[in-house]
Amino acid sequence: MTSRTWDYIAGTCIVVALAFVLAVAGPLLGIDWRRALLPLGLILFLAVGVPLLLRGLAVLLSQLRQTTAGGNQPDSRLMFARSKRAARILAVAVGLVFLLEIVLGMIVGAPTVASKAAVSNVAGEPSRTVSIFFVGNSFTYVNDMPGMLLQVASSDASNKVRLEVRSLTRGGATLNYLFHNIRPSNVLTQQHWDYVVLQEQSEWTGSQERITETYSAVNQWNQAVRQIGAKPVLYETWADKAGSPTYTDKDSYFFRQSSDRVQENIDAQSSALAGHFDMSLVPAGRYWAYAEKQSKAPELFAADYHHPSVAGSFLTALIFYRFFTGNAPTRVTYRPPELTPDQAQFLIDVACLQIGARSAGAADGPGSPLAYSADKRGSHCLP
Numbered sequence: 001m002t003s004r005t006w007d008y009i010a011g012t013c014i015v016v017a018l019a020f021v022l023a024v025a026g027p028l029l030g031i032d033w034r035r036a037l038l039p040l041g042l043i044l045f046l047a048v049g050v051p052l053l054l055r056g057l058a059v060l061l062s063q064l065r066q067t068t069a070g071g072n073q074p075d076s077r078l079m080f081a082r083s084k085r086a087a088r089i090l091a092v093a094v095g096l097v098f099l100l101e102i103v104l105g106m107i108v109g110a111p112t113v114a115s116k117a118a119v120s121n122v123a124g125e126p127s128r129t130v131s132i133f134f135v136g137n138s139f140t141y142v143n144d145m146p147g148m149l150l151q152v153a154s155s156d157a158s159n160k161v162r163l164e165v166r167s168l169t170r171g172g173a174t175l176n177y178l179f180h181n182i183r184p185s186n187v188l189t190q191q192h193w194d195y196v197v198l199q200e201q202s203e204w205t206g207s208q209e210r211i212t213e214t215y216s217a218v219n220q221w222n223q224a225v226r227q228i229g230a231k232p233v234l235y236e237t238w239a240d241k242a243g244s245p246t247y248t249d250k251d252s253y254f255f256r257q258s259s260d261r262v263q264e265n266i267d268a269q270s271s272a273l274a275g276h277f278d279m280s281l282v283p284a285g286r287y288w289a290y291a292e293k294q295s296k297a298p299e300l301f302a303a304d305y306h307h308p309s310v311a312g313s314f315l316t317a318l319i320f321y322r323f324f325t326g327n328a329p330t331r332v333t334y335r336p337p338e339l340t341p342d343q344a345q346f347l348i349d350v351a352c353l354q355i356g357a358r359s360a361g362a363a364d365g366p367g368s369p370l371a372y373s374a375d376k377r378g379s380h381c382l383p
Contacts, residue, residue, distance in 0.1 A: 043094050117166040117191070120153035126162035130324050131192060133230070134167035135178055135221070136199025139237050141169040142302070143313035145320075148336070152314075152321045155334035161325040174201040176217035184224045195324070196225045197282070199235040202306075205262075205269045206253025215273065222277045231280065233323075236270040238285040238312075239263040241292070244305035263289045282323050283355055284316045291315060291350045298343040310338040311347060318351035328352050 117131075134146050146167045153163045168187060170178065175198055178184075188196065198221055204214045218234075225232040239254075239262035246252045247259070254262050266285050274281035291297045300312035308316065314336050318329050329351050335344040 117164055118147065118150055120150040120163040120165075122154075122160060122162045123157055124160070127160040129162040129164060131164040131194045132166075132324060133188065133193045133196045134165065134169070134199070134235075135175070135184075135196060136167075136169050136235065137173045137201060138169070138171045138307055139202060140167060140197075140199050140235070141171075142307050143310050145308070145313045145317050148313055148317040149320050151334045152317050152329065152332050153325065156321075156327065156329065156332045158331045159325060159327055161327070163321075163324060172201065174204070174213070174217065175199075175221060176213055179217055179220050179224075184221065188224060188228050188230070193225075193228065193230040195233050196221070196230050197233045197235050197320075199237065202237050202240075203253050205265050210253070211269065215276070218273060218277060222279065232277065233280045233282060234270060234274045236266065236281055236283045236285045238288040238300075239266060241301045241305040246306070260289070280323075282319060284319050286355045287315060287319055287350055287353070288312065290353065290355060291347070294346070294350075296342075296346050297350075298339060298346065310336045311343060314339065314344070315347045315351060318347060322351055 119129075132146075134140050140146065146165045150163060150165055153159055153161070168178070168182060198218060200214055200218075204210050218232075222232050239259045240246045242259040244259075246254050247257060249255060263285055267283070270281060270283070270285070288300055292300060298311040299309050300315065301307070302309050302312075318332070321327070321329055321332070329348050332348060335341065339347075
């Protein structure tokens with residue numbers, strides 16, 4: 001093959017390699033694949049498209065000159081050699097900048113991402129509108145769980161509660177970090193919010209020092225949220241799946257512990273934290289723990305045994321839907337394309353269980369306790 005062919009192959013390989021890195025790291029860093037299409041397309045165009053266009057133009061001009069001047073004119077393809085070289089260099093430069101962005105994201109964490117407020121659809125006039133502000137990290141933004149919540153709410157034809165959702169997240173961030181770096185007073189006062197969902201970094205129960213830090217941070221968030229007339233809601237997360245490096249790493253808080261034991265501690269500490277500040281608790285981790293033990297459960301975890309898969313985010317969205325509307329998700333028709341109908345139905349059934357939650361939308365008023373019940377009747381929600 002000629003050197004030119006190798007150049008085209010190299011340019012294509014750069015794009016493929018970057019796309020692969022993005023596919024692996026992007027979900028964990030909050031990088032939207034649609035935002036990545038621009039740099040990837042630019043690289044492919046500069047590395048492959050521009051040289052091909054210049055080559056064709058040079059051949060065309062050379063043929064025209066040879067036809068009109070008896071073939072004595074120099075080959076015009078030489079005129080474009082520097083332009084093609086410059087295009088390839090620029091393609092490499094764009095690729096390196098984009099790769100550097102990904103690497104820096106891995107090192108320092110994903111940037112703080114503030115989503116715009118979005119609203120669910122309701123058939124006819126809504127009975128009420130519930131505005132929700134999510135604050136957290138990758139357990140919230142991976143697979144766009146808040147956006148999935150809106151999809152779930154919009155797909156239930158019987159739902160009359162309109163949800164308005166916005167989120168502010170940063171990869172790996174604690175509530176303490178977010179409080180001192182995003183100025184919540186500025187963010188929360190941009191519009192009225194009914195609820196502010198607080199999602200703490202998943203290792204907060206690992207030591208007494210971390211627990212103390214979380215209590216301090218939640219105390220600050222609690223005061224800021226209540227000052228604007230909103231209600232704080234604690235988002236209980238899940239323990240890493242069995243087999244995660246967190247249970248074998250000597251430097252981990254959870255070294256030599258089991259997934260079940262870590263989840264039990266998360267449950268107990270989350271209940272205590274919510275009770276201390278008199279806030280509602282959405283026990284997503286307990287639903288995960290229940291679902292994981294069922295033989296028909298789809299994989300709730302991503303490949304790292306830590307972040308949610310699409311199925312995990314869908315289950316969490318269903319739990320929040322029930323919490324904020326008081327509706328059992330029996331008539332939800334939205335299904336992520338990555339899930340089969342049976343998998344989606346299984347997760348809907350799990351979300352119908354009542355596992356120690358305090359619902360913001362139950363018939364007897366906000367904050368009503370829901371008793372635990374391990375319903376095993378199959379594809380029917382509890383009454």
